[in-house]
């Protein structure tokens with residue numbers, strides 16, 4: 001049922017911008033459709049759709065996003081085993097738009113200035129196909145854990161994390177080929193996901209607008225000449241959208257320009273060129289507004305900008321992570337029978353004391369700000385024998401030719417809950433090297449690592465699935 005447009009309606013001030021008020025009002029009262037994208041390092045979209053269909057979940061491909069699908073109502077993807085195996089990422093359809101317009105290319109150096117919980121970072125890193133450099137920056141340390149978990153769960157090898165205020169990001173870390181500013185905002189467009197946590201008052205708005213302007217301005221100084229900056233928010237408020245971009249274009253005095261954006265197969269409306277009596281730069285019509293009722297999504301705003309001048313570019317000052325001895329990796333590869341070339345395009349590094357990491361060989365990491373995370377933690381080196389991490393098992397385990405067990409649905413449930421389970425003799429047939437670490441596979445996809453033993457004539461596996469992920473497996477739904 002739609003709400004009449006009363007004085008108290010939270011979006012009343014946008015009434016003149018909305019082509020069909022009842023459709024808009026009905027859309028924001030409905031739950032969001034479930035949309036996902038396939039992790040191309042593990043499987044393609046058709047394979048993901050077949051896998052879901054076997055479990056009775058219908059899905060439709062999104063015509064404008066090559067890896068993405070919309071799943072049937074009622075599907076809870078955050079509880080599905082494929083989520084924990086990093087087969088897919090849950091992301092609201094409209095939220096896929098900024099990275100589509102950022103248009104990252106393999107080998108590039110990309111900064112995601114406001115990154116947690118990492119959906120768009122993961123999208124960028126995946127489109128880069130494990131090459132190049134993605135620097136994921138996030139101010140709030142309390143949100144770094146969620147960001148790290150996203151990167152590990154998807155087995156991403158080309159990402160480093162930093163934690164600085166985006167508006168003060170060191171210029172020497174640049175230039176980047178592209179910078180994404182997915183700005184903190186009043187979140188009006190997320191009302192379908194979170195009906196109570198939206199909007200802001202005037203004081204809150206002016207704080208946000210000040211941050212947004214400074215971050216966009218910084219992003220344009222961090223990108224190379226000709227490089228691209230995408231500014232995005234999930235709010236409908238023109239003060240945080242077109243007005244921010246107009247202010248920054250003015251400040252850049254011709255050194256940056258707005259590039260008209262279009263997305264075939266996804267309905268948008270042009271950015272505003274006038275708001276609250278203010279005339280804005282006419283080029284803002286080339287920005288995109290996403291209204292919830294046009295594509296059955298949340299609300300979004302995206303502007304694509306390109307930098308022209310490049311006077312204040314000083315960097316990049318690069319960090320050279322210490323190389324790591326390769327014998328531990330070779331031993332793990334031998335144990336699991338990983339094929340020759342399993343880590344082509346990656347270099348082993350030592351970063352932090354606990355793990356040996358694999359990082360994209362062409363990654364160019366900034367020397368400053370300091371890194372909070374770097375590359376894919378691959379081997380836990382504080383334990384003997386060194387343990388292949390769950391993240392590395394997810395990334396490489398499907399290629400292993402020995403020391404893997406294929407489990408059934410009840411065993412997979414136990415593994416994800418970190419409960420021990422028994423194996424039948426036939427399930428242990430690929431473990432001729434004997435007891436020890438094994439890759440645990442379900443439906444042919446690696447879920448993680450277990451510790452297999454022979455006890456009283458039976459095979460028993462202790463789950464080494466990470467505690468933090470296991471706790472998530474019990475929660476009602478994952479953040480999208």
Ligand SMILES: C[S@@+](CC[C@H](N)C(=O)[O-])C[C@H]1O[C@@H](n2cnc3c(N)ncnc32)[C@H](O)[C@@H]1O
Nearest residue numbers: 114115116117118119120139140165166182184
């Ligand atoms: C819209 S969310 C980003 C969502 C993320 N890009 C994704 O797709 O998963 C904005 C993020 O910016 C962070 N943030 C807030 N102020 C910031 C600042 N000054 N510098 C950098 N990040 C900031 C917030 O903590 C929040 O995680």
